[in-house]
Amino acid sequence: MRQGFKEMDNFKHRNDCRICGGSDFFKILDLGEMPPANAFLKKEDLDKPELKFPLVLYFCRKCGLVQLLDIVNPKVLFGGQYDYLTSASKPLVEHFREMAGELVRKFVESQDDLALEIGGNDGTLLHEMKNRCRVLNIDPAVNMTELSQKRGVPSISRFFSSETAEEILKEYGMAKVIVANNVTAHIDDIKDVFKGVEALLSDDGVFVFEAHWVGNLIGDGGFDQIYHEHLSYYSLTALKYLIGQFGLKIFDVELVPVHGESLRVYVGKNREVGSEVGNFLTREKEMGLDKEAAYADFSEKVLKNKKDAVGLLSDIKKNGKKIIGYGAPAKGNTLLNYFGITGETLDFITDTTPTKQGLYTPGSHIPVYPPEKLFEAKPDYLLLLAWNYADAIIKKEAGFREKGGKFIIPVPEVKIV
């Protein structure tokens, strides 16, 4: 029995693909047993047993979906205090403000239209739409829906499913716009979500969702986007297989520079399919995203990334230099635990999220402090755990570099800038 968890309550292993039901998998990468990436700890919990689960990535040879088959109970991951706050990252707030404006311009025709967001977190996006149409946020994290309500966004603290979709349909009617950003990768029974979307979406409605693109995971992004919350790592190819099982079709797609690179996928019932969809599917075929060889290369790159990064950090420490972690993202915890980085290497980490400050990182037990603490410590290096915001952060911390400070970008190859 692994440390501190019961097979039935917290965790299960599935043997079939969540999109196509196939059971012929290629094992891409085994990152070992890890605590949930957003399970930050209070000081008094540091010496208690921590829930840890296998973190193994697979490729389905039938439909091409890259996925985890070890499923942590969503109540363990999202049901309690969820410490991720969209509005803690200014670049992300800007991104969703722009997205909201685009959705209103392109798809909202009347004040009476309903815009539903699945997993709307603290209401950042819907807040920008609420004066133009009816809005509704459905998110299981109570601490998030409380924040969202306070911003004037009506919210329901539930998991979205075909069942909750029927309840929403009865109370609010059909939806003109449904949004789900960084959510579709988090849901094991994703087919039930699309069943709910199909029931709720009006005939001329649009379902727009953003999800991290597997082409970025194995390309310019980093392996650290692999954690238990992310059950699926989508290609458009795999999404087409999934969505083709419903009365829905992908009619447009674009790549947006968020969380590395994410797919923004537009789905409707009878909209004309644009040329971008075919072009993108061709691009994925040329990259070999529908074949296991691409993912075998990726796991080789991850092993080299670990060796080089651990070597660089230990050389810096041997030279008596001080390194502070910048940002305490969920992905940072995959990286810290897989690289075996502890308080021996990083004195502490800073983060703008109030609910993360004063806590410790899961597994590695490194303290997280407010950003103000950063320069008291006079670091020589900042390890950019939130590397996906590197440009904005390096600009914001220009003063640190002017005084000779350096940034370490850890993935996909470690480098000092």
Ligand code: DWN
């Ligand atoms: O799917 C998910 C992804 C998309 O977002 C969720 N599972 C949770 C979350 O993952 P993440 O925590 O890796 O996301 P971020 O947005 O990369 O997290 C950035 C972290 O860095 C936040 O905790 C805020 C912090 N931050 C900071 O301290 N200073 C961010 C910026 C921009 C900064 O300047």
Ligand code: ZN
């Ligand atoms: Zn499959």
